[in-house]
Amino acid sequence: MDATSWARDLRRRLTDRREWSRRRVVGESLLAVVLALLTVWSELVEDHGWPRAVAATLGVVVLLLVRRALPATALIAAAVLAGLADSGAVLVLAVAGWSAGRRIAGVLRALLAFAASLVLFVGLAAWAGHQSSTFIVVLNTLFFLVLTVVPGLASRYWTQRRTLLQTLQQRNAQLLRERQMIAGQARMRERQRIAQDMHDSLGHQLALIAVQTGALEVDRTLTGQQREAVGVLRQASVAAMHELREVVGILRDGTPQDEHSGSRGVTGIPALVDAATAAGMRVSLESTGEERPLAPAADHAGYRVVQEGLTNAAKHAPGAPITVGLHYEPDSLLVEVANGTVPLGRRVAEAGRSHPEPVSGGQGLTGLRERARLIGGMVFTGPAEGGGFRLAAVIPYDSAEGREAGAAQRAALGEATIADATDDFRRQTGPWAPGEGGAVIDPLDPREEFKDIMGTKKSSGCAIGCAAGLLIMLGLGILALFGVVQLVDELDKGMIEPSVYESVRIGDSEQQVRQKLPSGRSIITSDVRGKIPAEPAGASCLVLLSTDTSRGLDTDTVYRFCFTDGKLSEKREFHVKS
Incomplete structure (x- = not known):
């Protein structure tokens, strides 16, 4: 470079x-x-x-x-x-x-x-x-x-x-x-298998029912009332085939594969009520509030609530008046199906006949509750006022306009609606994968994943790191110990007690004096030489520090011994600032 x-x-x-x-x-x-x-x-x-x-x-x-x-x-x-x-x-x-x-x-x-x-x-x-x-x-x-x-x-x-x-x-x-992808692919394969089985079995049976009822509808030997009943059966079988195709499409790739799937929403409820009326049921439809658009899942859930309510009323309360209500609230849609009591004459007539028990899987209301939970709504079931049974569902709009309108109304009225935005049901929804009905896998503790990733190398890496740290600490300890020993040695070579200074007399031989005193070749005395007066001419001087600290830590007591012609010619004491 x-x-x-x-x-x-x-x-x-x-x-x-x-x-x-x-x-x-x-x-x-x-x-x-x-x-x-x-x-x-x-x-x-x-x-x-x-x-x-x-x-x-x-x-x-x-x-x-x-x-x-x-x-x-x-x-x-x-x-x-x-x-x-x-x-x-x-x-x-x-x-x-x-x-x-x-x-x-x-x-x-x-x-x-x-x-x-x-x-x-x-x-x-x-x-x-x-x-x-x-x-x-x-x-x-x-x-x-x-x-x-x-x-x-x-x-x-x-x-x-x-x-x-x-x-x-x-x-x-x-x-x-990667685990999510694998689990998603496995789930998709299973759903495709279920969809294929449903298409092959139920589709075949529904097709036979539609063909047979179509043939009976044009049979001239039937009376008008019988032909009308057969027509209702044929329409029901055709509708069942469309719904089966829609379910099969959702199971396969998450999208309905039927051109009539758009009628399976809230907009298709009037047609559902008309079909029930044509079948002899006493059904009335009530709608209040301004219509709001719904998300596809919420729209389909509203349709299923009404469908399940009409089916249960037909099985368990035949002949009873039924009211279907669509109430557009500021922040949610309230869908309810309420039936009254069965008329007395109908109950007596039904009691005198022998009818087979209606086929019921017992999972209809459970499925509705789960469907409502996934979209952040609620389902209520119980006795209706004045007798009968009531099925109601709160379906949120899930839009900014709906949340703002609901908050404004609650602030004005000082009360909270059933489907409040902070309700626990809203927090139960999660970021599901496209086309999936729920979380692919359960969240795991990241520490467990880290253990799997590290494997057996974790212990060896920790041992190497600990060994390196111990070697470094050992080296620093040895150097520190050596430094302390050297410091003590330097102090011994450059400091004396005041009593030793007093014991030396001028005129003593240089050899005797040096035997009592250290060598003075120490780093602690090198700095103080420039802070005391110059040495006498022709003399050889030895500078030492005193161990006396009575004057404070910022003042050093310095002793100087000067020798001339082999004898101690001068000894002086100085006090210098350190």
Whole structure:
């Protein structure tokens, strides 16, 4: 890749709007401001001057801007900047380590980037501070591991875990879709088999009934009343054949395959009432309210309610007056079929005859209740006022206009209608698959799917992750222990008790005095040499710190022992601010 292409790709990654949402811009701005202020403050406190403070601050801001597009480069540059700046810009290491851990592709590349950053940080920190002792190197290494490597590992683990969860969720959703497809195909095959059996058996019998009744209708030996009764039977058989074709079509592919299927809705109820009247039933139709359009399932349900009500009335209350009501309410359609009591004379006449028991499957009302539940409605059955039986169904319009009108009326009247929009029956409906009558499968716990996806690799992956974490923690523990031991050793080489200082007298031999005192070659005494007066000319001095902290933690008590011609020529005590 040439320089032009590289620059163009870098510009694209820096200005990608998907990487810079409004929330991220605000967060990055606040982070840049906070780190810039901390850098300026730390540089000025250390008396490094404004030029160095401004340069360090600009470096921090630039690294924060490019750390997403160039994670490895930003990490190495942050290590260089933090190594050169004694106390400023070190916090940018944690931010760069977090970004590099999750954004550097490949384990080897990430390892090389962090290793190079560690070497640069430790080397430049020792060079800038003019201190290359083992303790300083170990301390800076431990500092880098805690401040940079730990955030990088945490970020990489968090990113991998989130990616794994997203992959598992996608896999889980794909498995569920495949199971739905398989279950749907199995259900469709079963429905097609049932439809074929119904067509072959019931269709044949209904066709024979229609042919036979058609022949009887033109028989001249029948009286007019008999011919009229035969005509009603023929029309009923033809209607049954049309309904059978409609049911077969719905079972096969979810769509009716009969040209008369449109009359099986609420608009076909008047024809159903006329057919019942022609068969000798006393039926009247009442309609109130303004007609509203219904969904296909709701429209068909209204027709079935009236059909079931007329059938039950003909079987169980022959001769009784029947009232079919269609009441268009603001938010739902109320369909009811109510029959009165059987006349006394009809009951006596029927009692004197021997009739076979009417054929009944006992599932009519149960099927109506299930059909109404699926469309969010209700079915009521019970005694009617003044005797008889009443079958009523509340069928929602399921339209925005109906819901608004119903809410307005309820607000005006201060009462709720039967089919309220917040009723439990409405919440029982679900997003069924096209052409299906219900949910394909039951919802499963995603955690169980995750267990199946992970399989036996879960335990091995967990073991590898735990082993890696233990190794990292063990390494950090060893480094921390080594650092503590080195710190104690540095303190022993650079500090003495006040009583030891008092026991030394001027004029004592240098050899005797040095035997009582530590070597003084410690990092804790290197900073205080520049804060005390200069050494006497021609003298060799030893600078040590006192263990006495009575003057406060911000004040160090410094002892200086100067030797001339093999004897102690001077010992002085200084108090300097740390």
